[in-house]
Amino acid sequence: MKFRKFGRASLAAVVSLGMAAGISACGVSNTIDYVFVTNSKNNPGQINVYYADSESGALTQIPDSPYMTSYRNPVALVTSPNFKNLYVIFHDDNTIVQYSIGxxxxxxxxxxxxxxxxxxxxVAINTAGTLLFVTDxxxxxxxxxxxxPGAVIVYPINTDGSxxxxxxxxxxxxYPLSTTLTNVLNPVAVNSLTQNPVNATSPGASYIYVANANASTGLGSISAFGVGSGGALTPIAGPQSDGTFAAGTTPSAIASTPRGLFLYVTDSANNQLISYTVQSSGAIIPSQNGxxxxxxxxxxxTIDPRGQFIYVAxxxxxxxxxxxxxxxTGYPTGVAAAGTYGVGTGPTCVFVEPALxxxxxTTNFLDNTVSGLHLDPNAGTLTTVQNTPFVAAGQPTCIAATPHxxxxxxxxxT
Structure with missing residues (x-):
């Protein structure tokens, strides 16, 4: 997950009465996911919580939503693999908050x-739910x-989620991403993966990848690290002079397939998606197709849980x-039915719910909404869901969910 500074004035959101009320056919008995959305407009920030309907995908806010936090500008969040905890990053207060999910x-x-x-x-979390990775x-x-330059911090996670x-x-x-002012690497996104082939009896090696903006060169890069059992990081040497891997001009987000075979980075300056194969050593090789x-x-x-489709906001x-x-090969080709699918204004995060x-x-920063779309698991095509978009508290930044x-x-x- 990642955060990008938002210096634009937000658009006024005109919300209909039905939308404001969160009207849908969703009841708790039909709920497949609990959906969490961070919002940065108010001080302190807020978190919306929704029920996701199993039949329509429509979102309905739970009675206590939105939750007022005690800190400013929540920008990233991740749930634990056991779905009992939510970790939220508050950019302006240099803070991580652990929430228990009821x-x-x-x-x-x-x-x-x-x-x-x-x-x-x-923020990212390892597959075992024992390590949390945060970038400063x-x-x-x-x-x-x-x-x-920036840094990566590794936190061990205790059995109670603390x-x-x-x-x-x-x-x-x-762990510094660089140590000199002649090579200033500032992180924009982090991804954790464990290579675990189908039918493996135990997980394979674990790695993290940090997408960086380089203030010294104006180019993007990826820092790669092997992750020890206790969380210690070991740099994986890349082909560039500073030991990193090239990643376009302005990397903005990063994700890997569920089995850890392929890695992808978006480049916002060049409007492109860069693909890599992850080797057993953790080194990455860019696709020959460009x-x-x-x-x-x-x-x-984001990548769907089956490892078949990629969605870029x-x-x-x-x-x-x-x-x-x-x-x-891991190479992505556009879904044949359509090149793009419209959502709200200024999408900042995209997520496939984990239950089904x-x-x-998507969280739509400029119109204060969340858009929902139905995913055809056979073709990867998308269609809008009932009553979309759904109201958010204000300038939503990112989204996560747990299955119900x-x-x-x-x-x-993959």
Whole structure:
């Protein structure tokens, strides 16, 4: 997941009475997912919580929604693999908050943590649910007034969902992305993957990948790390002079397939999607076919739980680009039925719900809504769901969800 600074004035959202009331056919008995949306407009920030209807994909806010937080500018969030906890990143207060998720979808704040540096902007969690990865825009000695490189922080996750002290890196509590002002790497997104082939009896190696903006060169890059059992990070050398892997001009989001075979990065400056194959060493190789075109200003990406389709949210295009993943090469090709699918204004995050993998949602920053679309699991095509869009508290930034009840999705192909 990732965050991008929003310096634009927001558009006034004109919301109909039906939309404001969250009218839909959804009841708790029909709920397949609990959906969580962070909102940055108000101070402090807010979190909307919705029920997702199993038959239509429509969203209905739970009675206590939205939840007022105690911190500013929530920009990223992730749920634990056991779906009992939600971790929210608050950019302006350098804060992580752990929320317990009730069986009725209600949120209960548990613990608050400060990151070592400033302006945390992305979060990921490992498959086992034992490690949380957070990126700080700046290392401790740097600020917006005195800018420098960023860092990755690794937190062990205790059995109750609380976070332990950051994993030590020598005498540091973080892992620098670069150490000099001649090569300033600032993170924009982070992805955690575990290579686990179908029918494997135990997970394979674990890696994290950080997409960076390079203030020194004006080019994008990816920093790759192997992840030890205790969370210690080991850099994986890339072919560039600083040990990173090339990632276009302005990387904006990053995602991997469920089995950890392929990695994808969006480049918002060049309107493209860059594809990589993940080797057993954790090194990545760009596709021989080159980047794939997106619509204007791609800034978010997700992959369906089956590992068959990629969905990219285009901020300026106000739409989603859809792609089919080649099982052998990982190369994405546009879904044949349509190049893009319209959503709200200024989509900032895109997400496929985890229960059935049948509905796609976007947070629309500029019109204060959430769009919902039905995903055809055979073709990857999208159609709008009942009563979309759905009202959000204001300037929604990102989205996550947990399944409600027992559901089974077929084994992922990639």
């Amino acid at each position: 069986t009725d979808a209600k949120l209960y704040p548990q613990h608050t943590y400060n990151t070592p540096g400033t302006f945390p902007n992305a 825009t700046y290392q401790p000695q740097y600020t917006a007034a005195n800018p420098g 976070l332990g002290a950051p994993v030590a890196n020598g005498n540091l509590s973080y 980047p794939t075109r997106t619509d204007v200003f791609p800034d978010a990406i 285009n901020y300026t295009g106000n739409d989603i680009s859809a792609y089919t993943i080649n099982v052998s 993998g049948r509905y796609v949602y 009840g027992n559901h089974a999705i077929s084994t992922p192909t």
